[in-house]
Amino acid sequence: MRLSRVRIEQFKKFRQPIEIRDLEPGINLFTGPNETGKSTIVSAIRAAFFERHRSGSVEDLRPWGDASASPTVELEFSIGDKHFRLVKRFLGKKRCELQIGAQRLDSTDAEDHLAELLGFKYAGRGASGSEHWGIPGLLWIQQGSAHDLRDSVLNATDHLRIALNVSLGEVASSGGDSVLATVESARNELLTPAAGKPRGAYAEAMDQETALAKSITELDSEIAAYRQKVDTLASLRREHAADEAEKPWVSFREQERAAAEKLNAIKKVEESLAAEKLRATQTEARIKLLHGQLETFARQEKEFETRTAELESIRQRLEGASALVEDWQSKRGEAEQRHEAARETLRLARQADTRLSLTRALDGGRLKLKNAAEALARAETEQAALVELKRQAAVTEIKLKDLEQLREQQRQIRETQIRLETAATRLRFMLDQGRTIGIGDEPIAGTGERLLLETTRLTLPGLGQLEISPGGADLSQLRAEAKDLADRHDTLLQRIGLPSLEAAEDRHQTHARQLADIKTAEATLKALAPKGIEPLRTELAVQQARVQEIEQALSQLPPETGHAGALPAAAEAEAAEEVARQSLARINDSLQDARLAAGKAQTAFETATRELAAARAVVDDPQRPERVAAANRDLVDARAEQSALAATIEALTRQLAEARPDILKQDVERFRLSAEQLEKRFNVRRDQLMSLQVELQTAGAQGLEERRAELARDHAQIQRRVQELRRRADALDHLLKLMRDKRRALTQRLQAPLQKHLNRYLQLLFPGACLDIDENLSPGSLTRIGSNGSEPGEFEHLSFGAREQMGIISRLAYAGLLRDAGRPTLLILDDALVHSDEERLAQMKRVLFDAATRHQILLFTCHPAKWRDLGVGARSVEGFRAEA
Numbered sequence: 001m002r003l004s005r006v007r008i009e010q011f012k013k014f015r016q017p018i019e020i021r022d023l024e025p026g027i028n029l030f031t032g033p034n035e036t037g038k039s040t041i042v043s044a045i046r047a048a049f050f051e052r053h054r055s056g057s058v059e060d061l062r063p064w065g066d067a068s069a070s071p072t073v074e075l076e077f078s079i080g081d082k083h084f085r086l087v088k089r090f091l092g093k094k095r096c097e098l099q100i101g102a103q104r105l106d107s108t109d110a111e112d113h114l115a116e117l118l119g120f121k122y123a124g125r126g127a128s129g130s131e132h133w134g135i136p137g138l139l140w141i142q143q144g145s146a147h148d149l150r151d152s153v154l155n156a157t158d159h160l161r162i163a164l165n166v167s168l169g170e171v172a173s174s175g176g177d178s179v180l181a182t183v184e185s186a187r188n189e190l191l192t193p194a195a196g197k198p199r200g201a202y203a204e205a206m207d208q209e210t211a212l213a214k215s216i217t218e219l220d221s222e223i224a225a226y227r228q229k230v231d232t233l234a235s236l237r238r239e240h241a242a243d244e245a246e247k248p249w250v251s252f253r254e255q256e257r258a259a260a261e262k263l264n265a266i267k268k269v270e271e272s273l274a275a276e277k278l279r280a281t282q283t284e285a286r287i288k289l290l291h292g293q294l295e296t297f298a299r300q301e302k303e304f305e306t307r308t309a310e311l312e313s314i315r316q317r318l319e320g321a322s323a324l325v326e327d328w329q330s331k332r333g334e335a336e337q338r339h340e341a342a343r344e345t346l347r348l349a350r351q352a353d354t355r356l357s358l359t360r361a362l363d364g365g366r367l368k369l370k371n372a373a374e375a376l377a378r379a380e381t382e383q384a385a386l387v388e389l390k391r392q393a394a395v396t397e398i399k400l401k402d403l404e405q406l407r408e409q410q411r412q413i414r415e416t417q418i419r420l421e422t423a424a425t426r427l428r429f430m431l432d433q434g435r436t437i438g439i440g441d442e443p444i445a446g447t448g449e450r451l452l453l454e455t456t457r458l459t460l461p462g463l464g465q466l467e468i469s470p471g472g473a474d475l476s477q478l479r480a481e482a483k484d485l486a487d488r489h490d491t492l493l494q495r496i497g498l499p500s501l502e503a504a505e506d507r508h509q510t511h512a513r514q515l516a517d518i519k520t521a522e523a524t525l526k527a528l529a530p531k532g533i534e535p536l537r538t539e540l541a542v543q544q545a546r547v548q549e550i551e552q553a554l555s556q557l558p559p560e561t562g563h564a565g566a567l568p569a570a571a572e573a574e575a576a577e578e579v580a581r582q583s584l585a586r587i588n589d590s591l592q593d594a595r596l597a598a599g600k601a602q603t604a605f606e607t608a609t610r611e612l613a614a615a616r617a618v619v620d621d622p623q624r625p626e627r628v629a630a631a632n633r634d635l636v637d638a639r640a641e642q643s644a645l646a647a648t649i650e651a652l653t654r655q656l657a658e659a660r661p662d663i664l665k666q667d668v669e670r671f672r673l674s675a676e677q678l679e680k681r682f683n684v685r686r687d688q689l690m691s692l693q694v695e696l697q698t699a700g701a702q703g704l705e706e707r708r709a710e711l712a713r714d715h716a717q718i719q720r721r722v723q724e725l726r727r728r729a730d731a732l733d734h735l736l737k738l739m740r741d742k743r744r745a746l747t748q749r750l751q752a753p754l755q756k757h758l759n760r761y762l763q764l765l766f767p768g769a770c771l772d773i774d775e776n777l778s779p780g781s782l783t784r785i786g787s788n789g790s791e792p793g794e795f796e797h798l799s800f801g802a803r804e805q806m807g808i809i810s811r812l813a814y815a816g817l818l819r820d821a822g823r824p825t826l827l828i829l830d831d832a833l834v835h836s837d838e839e840r841l842a843q844m845k846r847v848l849f850d851a852a853t854r855h856q857i858l859l860f861t862c863h864p865a866k867w868r869d870l871g872v873g874a875r876s877v878e879g880f881r882a883e884a
Contacts, residue, residue, distance in 0.1 A: 001118075001824030002856050007074040008044045013037050015063045018880040024872070026852035031864035032877035038860040039143055041877070042830045048073040048088050049114060049136060050128040053096035053107070057127040061090055068092060079117070079824045086114070118824060119159035135159045135818065139811055140828040147803035150796075153779075156814075180739050187732035190725060196733060202725040209722050212715040219708045226696070233692045236685055243682045249675040256671035263664040266656065273652040280645040283638055290635040297628050304615040311608040318605050321598035328591035335584040342573070342580040349573035355557050362550045369543040376536045379529040386521040393514040398496060398507050406501050409489040416482040423478060424451040425470040427458075436461065453479060757816035761809040764847050765840070771806070779810050801835035805844055808832060812851045819854060827857045834863070845870055 002025050009017035014037060032038055043061075051058050061071040070092030076085050082101055089095040098110035105113055115121055120134030130137055130151065138156040184193075190202040198206055427450045431437065436445045438459030444450075453475065458466040498504050529536050568576070618624075754773060762769050768785040783792045798806065808829065815825040833844055848857060849871055861867055864874050 001077055001079050001826045003045075003075065003077045003826060003858070005074075005076040006041065006045065007072075008041065009072045010063060010066070010069040011044050011047075011061055011071040011073065012040045012063060014040060014044075015066065015069075020875075020880055023856070023858075025856055027848060027857045027859060027870060027872045029864075029867055029870060029872050029874045030858065030860045030877055031867075031874045032862065034862055036877045038862070038877050039830055042140070042142070042828055042858075042860065044071075044073045045075070045828065046133075046136075046140065047071070047090070048075055048086060049118065050120065050122070050133060051088075051090065052111060052122055052128075053088050053090055053094050055090070055127065058090050070094075077826075086110070119156065131155050135814075135823070136826075139815055139825060141808070141811065141830060141832055143830040146807045146829070146832045147800055148807070150779075153810075153814075180736075183732060183736050183739060187729070187736045190729040191733060198729070202722075202729055205718060205722045205725055209715065209718045212711055212718055216708060216711050216715060219711060223708070229692055229696055233689065233696065236689050236692070240682070240685050240689060243678070243685075249678040249682075252671045252675035252678070256668055256675065259664055259667040259671060263661060263668060266659045266661045266664065269652060269655055269659070270661070273649065273656060276645055276649045276652060280642065280649060283642045283645060287635065287638045287642065290631050290638065293631045294628070294635070297624070297631075300615065300618050304612075304619045307608060307612040307615050311605070311612050314601065314605045314608050318598070318601040321594065321601045324594045325591070325598050328587065328594050332584070332587045332591055335580070335587045339577070339580040339584045342577040345568065346570070346573040346577040349567045349570045351557065352567055353570040355554065358550050358554045358557075362547065362554065365543060365547040365550055369540070369547055372536065372540040372543050375528060376533070376540055379525060379533055379536055382521060382525045382528055383533060386518065386525055389514060389518045389521055393511060393518055396507050396511045396514060398498075398504055398511060400508075402492065402496055403504055403508050406489070406492060406504050409485060409492065410501050413482065413485045413489060416478060416485055420453060420475070420478050420482060421451055423470070423475045424453045425468060426450075427452055427468070753820060754813060754817045757820075758810065758813035760816070761812050761847050761851070764850065765805060765809060765843050771810075779806065782806065801837070801840065804833060804835055805840060808844065809847060812847065812855070815851070815855050825855050827851070827855055829857065829859045831861055832859075841866060842869075 002023070004021075004023050006020040006023075007017060008014050008019075013035075018037075020041070030038060030041070047058065047061060058071075062069045070089050072087070072089045074085075074087045076083070078084065085099040087095065087097045096107055096110050098105040098113065111122065118134070118136055120136050121132050123129060123132050133140075133152075133155060135156045138152045189200050191197065192199050197203075427439070429437065429444060429449075430447045431445055436443050438444065438457075438461075439450055440456055452468055452470050455467060455469045458468055460466065493499065493501075493504075496504065498507065567573070758771055758773070762771055766782075766784050770783045771779055772781050772783075773779065781792050781794050782798065783790050785791075796803075811827065815827055818825050833841060836844060845867075848859070851857065859867070859870075860877075867874065
């Protein structure tokens with residue numbers, strides 16, 4: 001397949017039409033920086049083949065922001081001796097037309113014909129994906145995907161197999177495929193394709209056999225259980241008759257009642273002991289209360305003595321705090337006077353500093369104002385000079401196109417003149433002294449030479465006339481060309497208003513000098529006014545306003561006093577004021593702390609006075625001695641009662657320990673549970689006897705033995721069916737394995753042509769290397785010759801750059817295989833091999849140059865310098881435009 005012309009219009013970044021003509025049959029190198037449209041051209045070629053023209057999922061083909069555009073791609077290519085022209089328009093005005101010589105196909109007929117011809121298919125719904133691209137998807141490498149080969153090969157495997165079958169017709173001509181499919185279909189009816197597990201009728205028969213075996217096992221269990229239940233019924237009847245006659249639970253209930261009576265008697269002793277313990281607890285609480293009362297009386301006396309001492313101490317602290325407050329108040333007055341004096345000095349120093357700063361600012365502002373005025377004047381002068389230079393340059397301007405045309409016309413005139421002189425008849429004359437002849441109407445004497453360009457009459461006085469016609473068939477044409485050139489030359493000179501080419505050259509030189517002067521003037525103006533004239537005028541106005549503002553501020557300051565020279569600097573005055581302010585602040589803080597301490601001391605003195613009065617009232621109470629004596633008497637009585645209660649509690653406790661009420665409780669529970677258990681077991685056994693009798697009667701009526709015999713018969717039949725299907729499945733599985741082994745051997749023969757092409761390119765990159773091909777015709781392991789001999793490695797484990805190189809080599813091999821099979825091939829490499837070092841890239845150029853002798857290759861790159869030695873001329877994408 002040879003692509004000869006590409007036209008793209010309203011397609012992504014190409015709003016205006018572009019056209020690529022005269023594509024070479026070998027390598028076509030297209031260059032351009034990023035974002036110039038290289039990948040867009042590749043996308044257009046892909047869309048022309050892969051996308052249905054009626055698809056609504058190709059909105060991304062429109063130019064950005066142009067919702068009314070109809071992306072259009074037109075391709076011309078040839079396959080063999082047939083010429084194809086494909087026109088496909090998307091979205092707005094949908095159209096697809098394919099011309100094959102004199103034949104014309106439209107719409108889906110054209111698209112389906114292309115898909116079958118090139119080996120791809122269309123998406124059922126939505127945009128086309130890589131899984132649909134087939135052989136073109138393998139050979140047309142998208143940007144950054146040269147290393148990703150496996151999926152592209154899998155998507156094209158079926159088409160590659162067809163190509164292989166064509167190249168080895170004697171192998172593919174056998175009917176083995178249909179037989180293999182029939183055997184595989186029959187085998188897959190009985191076994192799963194992957195794991196070989198039973199399925200279909202085979203699985204159903206095995207399930208039935210398993211279910212019947214399970215039913216027989218369950219029925220055998222039921223029969224055994226029936227026989228076991230008969231034995232259990234006889235045993236239960238004997239045990240039930242013995243318990244019904246003895247009734248052992250009655251004696252246990254009598255023993256339970258006797259143990260309960262003993263337990264009730266001992267509970268009364270427990271109640272007496274609890275009552276005595278309660279009285280002892282109450283007595284102990286009373287003793288603790290009396291102890292507390294006596295301790296309270298002692299604590300009140302101690303508190304009275306403590307508060308008397310505290311009141312005296314607080315009085316002394318109050319007197320000291322009051323004296324400290326008076327001292328700090330006197331110091332604050334002195335500090336306030338010092339701070340006020342420092343503030344006044346600071347105000348005068350700042351005023352003097354402001355006057356000095358404004359004076360300096362005024363001097364600087366006036367200087368800036370002067371500089372701004374001078375800069376504006378110089379800039380305006382330079383601008384006026386620049387305008388005049390530009391006016392002069394406009395007068396002397398001559399278009400370079402016109403000058404080059406004049407030069408070319410002058411060159412052509414000279415060449416035509418030389419050709420005329422070469423073709424003209426050269427007449428040399430040497431006349432004697434006093435002799436003349438006539439050439440045309442001109443009398444000639446002496447010695448000279450003339451070139452005759454047309455028929456000329458030669459007059460010989462006294463002898464007659466000669467008519468000389470110059471030879472040369474093209475002389476008249478040369479004269480016409482010379483006249484036409486002269487006319488066009490004169491016309492161009494008249495249009496530009498110059499008498500000759502020399503005058504045009506002089507004007508061009510003058511214009512060039514003026515342009516240089518303009519650049520110099522522009523640079524000078526740029527240096528004087530980097531941002532233009534207006535910013536200088538603005539700067540002048542700003543400086544004038546600032547000078548006026550400073551003058552006004554100076555006029556508003558109060559007049560200088562006579563002490564201005566004795567004032568300290570503003571920073572010194574600020575420091576002095578800060579020291580005075582901090583001193584005053586510290587004195588105020590100390591005074592505040594002293595006042596706070598005096599207030600606290602006063603509050604504490606008042607509180608202590610009140611608390612001492614309250615303590616004295618408690619101690620001086622007239623009833624206090626009687627309450628202390630009563631508490632001591634009650635304490636003695638309570639201790640005597642406590643001793644008596646302790647003796648009673650000890651006696652009752654000893655009596656309870658000897659009676660062991662916990663054991664009596666256990667006896668009552670033990671006899672109760674024993675009676676209940678025996679009686680319950682008697683009742684349960686009675687119910688069990690009734691249930692067993694009913695179950696045995698029911699089971700006896702079901703005919704378990706007869707049912708088992710029927711199931712055994714059905715089980716034997718299904719076992720024979722399973723064995724028959726197993727033998728068939730095993731036979732088909734074995735036959736399929738044999739046929740696949742045979743097919744694998746044939747596949748290896750089919751891989752040989754691909755291996756041949758692959759080895760051709762591989763040796764140019766890795767001499768002595770070998771690349772395996774798997775059953776899906778994808779690259780496998782790569783074996784190279786290293787320092788330690790053969791070094792095998794999987795394709796996926798190679799470096800990114802090496803996988804990219806191997807990916808391109810493999811695609812070239814597939815293209816060679818397709819070419820041998822008579823299938824069309826076209827290779828597109830979009831910014832490929834960008835991860836190759838210089839040595840590997842040089843080897844890959846050899847590979848590509850060799851492949852270009854058999855295939856057309858479109859190579860797009862943004863690194864033209866790396867491909868200068870490829871042996872082909874580069875075409876810039878930026879220069880593509882469609883002819884009107």
